Amino acid sequence: QKEVEQDPGPLSVPEGAIVSLNCTYSNSAFQYFMWYRQYSRKGPELLMYTYSSGNKEDGRFTAQVDKSSKYISLFIRDSQPSDSATYLCAMKYSSYKLIFGSGTRLLVRP
């Protein structure tokens, strides 16, 4: 079993839709949770970082962590074609090593 599971998609939604991206994990020692966005042939870009259960909002993005269920989500409101990318969840213990999910490919149709 992988430490971090993420549905690869692709997920196709119309412009303006609310997008929900999810990851599950098996190791309860994970304390820090991040979401990265990666455009094709580009490096990952940090979108959201959180370390506690609950919600964190930044503009159109909301990150949600449920440690009891070992489940994290990223919500994108009013999705735009420019949001079309691969979204990677990442998490770590108290140390340095980030463990990534395999990524979900998102396509927002105009």
Added chain:
Amino acid sequence: NAGVMQNPRHLVRRRGQEARLRCSPMKGHSHVYWYRQLPEEGLKFMVYLQKENIIDESGMPKERFSAEFPKEGPSILRIQQVVRGDSAAYFCATAPGNTGNTIYFGEGSWLTVV
């Protein structure tokens, strides 16, 4: 991603040749991570270095792969005697400290072995 410089961005090597990938950290960053991304897969940790020290190389293949981060100059990921399975995107990420929760990725180096 601005500030973490990787080169070359694209590299083609024949089987058996050597590949050298370079990473210059963001200003003020002294911690470097290398990750590998195979097609349709997430990023896999390879190695973590500080200046002149390898801290964790648990994700690095035991043979043919090596990494360094000298006192002066960029970090280097070296792959000797490349094989087709080494074809991947190699990403460098840097951070100001080892417990920093924000690490910044470069744009990657795409290695193709023919």
